[in-house]
Amino acid sequence: MHRKLAPALLIALFVPSVRAPCDPPVLKRSEIVFMYASTPEAYKAYGATFVAWGGAETPEKVKMHRDLGIRSTGSVWCLTAGAKELHDSALLREAVAIDIEGKPIAVPWLFDHVYQGQKTEFGNTNHPAFREHVKSEVRRVMAAGADGLHVDDHLGVASPAHWYGGGFDEYSLAGFRDYLKRKAPGEKLEAAGVSNLETFDYRELVRRHAKTREEVNRKAGEIPLFDLWKSFHLEAAADFIVELRRAAAEAAGHSVLLSANACLGNDAHHFVVPRLTHVVCEVWFNADRGTEALDGALKAYAAARSLGRPLACTASGHDWAHVKSRGAEELARFWVALTYAHGERFMVPHPSRQWCFNEKLGTHWYEAPIEEYAPVFRFIRENASLLDDFEQADGVKVTAPASVISTARRKGRCTVVHVVNRDYDAGADRMREGTNLKIGIPAAQAEGCAQVRLIRLGVDPVSVPVERKGDEAVAVLPSLSLWGLLVFEAASPGLQKEPAAPGGAAGP
Numbered sequence: 088m089h090r091k092l093a094p095a096l097l098i099a100l101f102v103p104s105v106r107a108p109c110d111p112p113v114l115k116r117s118e119i120v121f122m123y124a125s126t127p128e129a130y131k132a133y134g135a136t137f138v139a140w141g142g143a144e145t146p147e148k149v150k151m152h153r154d155l156g157i158r159s160t161g162s163v164w165c166l167t168a169g170a171k172e173l174h175d176s177a178l179l180r181e182a183v184a185i186d187i188e189g190k191p192i193a194v195p196w197l198f199d200h201v202y203q204g205q206k207t208e209f210g211n212t213n214h215p216a217f218r219e220h221v222k223s224e225v226r227r228v229m230a231a232g233a234d235g236l237h238v239d240d241h242l243g244v245a246s247p248a249h250w251y252g253g254g255f256d257e258y259s260l261a262g263f264r265d266y267l268k269r270k271a272p273g274e275k276l277e278a279a280g281v282s283n284l285e286t287f288d289y290r291e292l293v294r295r296h297a298k299t300r301e302e303v304n305r306k307a308g309e310i311p312l313f314d315l316w317k318s319f320h321l322e323a324a325a326d327f328i329v330e331l332r333r334a335a336a337e338a339a340g341h342s343v344l345l346s347a348n349a350c351l352g353n354d355a356h357h358f359v360v361p362r363l364t365h366v367v368c369e370v371w372f373n374a375d376r377g378t379e380a381l382d383g384a385l386k387a388y389a390a391a392r393s394l395g396r397p398l399a400c401t402a403s404g405h406d407w408a409h410v411k412s413r414g415a416e417e418l419a420r421f422w423v424a425l426t427y428a429h430g431e432r433f434m435v436p437h438p439s440r441q442w443c444f445n446e447k448l449g450t451h452w453y454e455a456p457i458e459e460y461a462p463v464f465r466f467i468r469e470n471a472s473l474l475d476d477f478e479q480a481d482g483v484k485v486t487a488p489a490s491v492i493s494t495a496r497r498k499g500r501c502t503v504v505h506v507v508n509r510d511y512d513a514g515a516d517r518m519r520e521g522t523n524l525k526i527g528i529p530a531a532q533a534e535g536c537a538q539v540r541l542i543r544l545g546v547d548p549v550s551v552p553v554e555r556k557g558d559e560a561v562a563v564l565p566s567l568s569l570w571g572l573l574v575f576e577a578a579s580p581g582l583q584k585e586p587a588a589p590g591g592a593a594g595p
Contacts, residue, residue: 113344113364114397114432117471119464122367122401122434122441124148129438130155132461134468139346139367139399139434143233158235160344161228163331165324166240167194167210168220170202182217184209184244184253186300187293192253199449209251212243212327213258225331226338235344236335237367241328241359245320249355252300254320255290263289266319271312279311289316317355325359332362351398352386365397367434372402372422374409378509381425381492388429392479398431404444407436411443411453416460417516417569421507423463424544424570428494428505430479436460463570466544473503473542473572486527486559490519491567495528502532504573506564524564526573533560533575540574543567 114120119135124142129135135155141162143149152159168179183191194200197207210217229236240246247253264284267276281287289312296310297303307313332345346367349356360366371383384400391398402410402422410419419436426433436455443451467474480497487493490510496503504526510519533539538550539562546568553575554561562573 114399115471116427116430116432116474116477117467118399118432119468120367120399120432120434121437123437124152124159125438127151127155129435129457130157132457133435133464135435137399140237140239141228144228144231146231149231149233158344159233160235160237160346161225161231161233161335162237162239163221163224163228164239165210165212165221165243165327166246167197167207168217170197170200170205170207172220173208174202174205178216179210179220182211182214182220184211184247184251185256186247186252187255187290187297187303188299189255190300192247192251192300195251196444197450209247209253210243211254211256211258212245212324213254213262214244214256215258217243218327218330222331222334225334229335229338229343232339232341233343235346235364236332238328238331238345238347241324241347241349242321242355243324243327245317245324245355248320249317250304252297252303254316255293259320259323260289262323263316263319266322267312267315270318271315275312275315281312321355321358325362328359329362346399350387351390351394352383357390357394360394360396363396365399366391367399368401369403370400372406374402374406374415374418377418377511377513378421384422384425385429388426388431391431399434400426400431401434401436401441404442404450407441407453408443408445408448408451411451413513413516415513415516416456417518418511418513419455420460420463420569421509421511421518423460424505424507425492427467427474428492428507428570430474430477430494430496435464463544466570470542470572473574477501477503480532483528483532486525486561488521488524490521491524493526495532497532500534500577502528502575502577504528504575506567506571506573508567508569518569521567522565524567525561526564527556527559527561528575530555530558530560532577534577536560536575536577539576541571542574543571544569 118137119133121135121138122140124138135157138159141160143159144161173180185191191208193206193208200207244254264287293310297306335343344364346363346365347359348368349359349366350368370387373380423433438457439454441453441455443453477496477498480495483495485493485495485504492507492509494505508518508521512519536553539553541551542548551562
C-alpha cells in the first residue's frame, strides 16, 4: 500500500484535465482482459493481464492479482442502490429518480430484482444522499489499493432523464438553473418564456406540454429547452465520475485508472469518455443474425478511435444469451477476432459468470468453457508484437472477398492485414473454411516484398508469395478457418528485402 496523501494533493496529482489525452494508452492492443475476477488457473489459461470490472476489494485479492502480473480494479454502480437497500433505507428511497408527476422510476431491465415488494429504482446521482452512497462504495472497493476504478451505469439519473421522462427532482432543477446561466443563449431563454432564472422551475414549463412520463417521452422534441435539459444531466453525470476518481485515489493512496460502462457509438454516452483513461462496455453483435449485422460493434470501434480512448468490450447480454442457448462458441470466437482486428480488446468470456439477459429469463449466467476460448486468446498473446503499437492504416485500401472482413494496421514500414472469416454456418456453429483467398494492398505498402508471413489461428506460420498486379500487391491465403495475419514488411528505400523465412510469430 502507498502512503496516504492529502486529498488536495491527490486531486492535483491524480486527476488530469478531462481533455488530456491518454498517451501512451493504458491498455495495450494485445491486452487480455477479464471482465470479472476469476481464479489463478483461469488467468493462466488465458494469459490474463487485466481485470476490468471489479473483484479486487480486499488486500488479499489485490496481492493475488499483482503476484500474477495482473492489474485489477474495484467497481461501483451508479444505477441504483438496489431493491434491498431501498427497502431498508428511507433516505435512499428519497434519493431516487422521479418523473414529472413525482413518481419513482423502476429500472426496466431489472424487472425481476424485487425485494419484499420494493422494486429496483434508478438512483439520483444529483441527490446528496445517493452521491454519498456511491462514494462510500468507492471508498470501500478501493481501500485495498486496486489499480483502477470501474463505474457501471455511469449515467445515473441522466439515463431516466434522457430516455424515461425522469430527473425532475429539486436538486436536478437547481442544477439546471445554474447550467442555463452558463450555457443558454439569452434569446433561447426568452423564446421559452424564461424571465427570471433565479426562480425558474422547469417542471412548470414541461407540464404545459406534458403531464405524464409517457407524454414527456412522446413530446420531448416539442418541449422548450429539452435539449439543454438532457445535456445538463449528461454533463452532470460525467462530472460526478471525476469526483468518484478523486474518492478512489484518496482511498487507494495512489493514482488510479478510471473506466465506465459507456456504450460507444451512442452520443449520450460520449460525454463521459474524455474523463476516462479507457472504456469498458458491452457492444451489440446481433448474434441472432450471425455475422451479417455488425454495425453496433463496428460503430463502437470507430468511436473508441475517434474519442482517443482504448476499449475493452464484451457482447451484450442478449448476444450471450444466444450463445448459451445455441452453444454458439464459434460465433463468439469470431467476435474476439473481429475486435482485435480493429485494434480493440474483447474481454475473456467468463468461465463461471458471463452475464446473459433476455426478456424471457431476465438476468442469467453462462459458464464459458475455457477449452473453447483460451486458444484464440493465446494466439493473441503469442502475436502481441504484431498488435501492440499498430494503428489503423488510413489510406491503405484492402481488397478481399466478401466472405471475410479485413483490416490494415501499420507500424513503421510494416503493414499487418487481419483477415477474419465471416462465412458462418449458424446451424453447425462453424465458419466454412475459405480457400485461395486473394488479399491485395497498394503496392507501395509492400515495397520489396517477395513473400509475406501468414500467421493463422491453429495453423503453423508459413510464407506466401506476393504478386504485383498493377498498383496492387496480392497475396493468396491457401486456407482460412477463422483468423489470419498477413505481415507485409516493406524494405527500406534503396535496400533489397530478403524473403521472409517460414515459421515463427515474431513481430517486425
